[in-house]
Amino acid sequence: MVKLTINGKEHSVDVRPDTPLLWVLRDHLGLTGTKFGCGMAQCGACTVHLNGEAVRSCVTLVSRAAGQKVTTIEGLSKDNSHPLQRAWLEDDVLQCGYCQSxxxxxxxxxxxxxxxxSDSDIDQAMSGNICRxxxxxxxxxxxxxxxxxxxxGGVK
Ligand code: FES
Ligand code: FES
Structure with missing residues (x-):
């Protein structure tokens, strides 16, 4: 059993410690907002937060997340009120949507x-997230x- 805190809730999952965190989120916990793209840390579709830092969950072993705090897109806000979610909706950013979480x-x-x-801060920070x-x-x-x-004051 591996114990994880995901979006503020504790979970115990019966998986091998070398299981990718992405599989646990999607297949064991049904948190399908996080997507599987390349599976090799190249596209960013699977990005979640581990103790507040962005990680690629496709290459993060669940053992690394044990006892740590994981946040997925489902936990970013309770009601899509995070400034990014509001701005995304107002600007209709999505096309297919696959990369967007x-x-x-x-x-x-x-x-x-x-x-x-700045624009260059954004380009640098977002360079690992591919949008086809x-x-x-x-x-x-x-x-x-x-x-x-x-x-x-839009952070809730
Ligand atoms: S699926 Fe993880 S970086 Fe592409
Ligand atoms: S919106 Fe389609 S891949 Fe980014």
Missing amino acids: GQIMSAAVLLRDHPNP CGTYQRIRNAIHKAAKLQKE
Whole structure:
């Protein structure tokens, strides 16, 4: 059994310690907002937070997350009220949507560490998140919008 705290809830899962965290989230806990893309830390679709830092859950062993705090897209806010989620919806950023939970989880770390990011801060922080639909410009604009919302007190 591996014990994990995910989105503030404790879980015990009966898996081998070398199981990727992504499999546990999706297949054992039904948290399917986190996506499987490349499976080799190249696309960012599987990004979640481990103790507040963005990690690729496809290459993070569940044993590394044992006893730690994991946050997935489902736990970013209770009601889609995180400034990034609000900005994403207002700007209609998604196309197919497949990459977007990973994009938002990476952007959340960026905004926490750089509340007023420049274009180059954004490009650097988001460079590991690939979007096959090419929504990069809309993502960048939405991050700027979210920074404004956050400044106005939009974090709930
Ligand atoms: S699925 Fe993990 S980085 Fe692509
Ligand atoms: S919105 Fe389709 S891959 Fe990014």
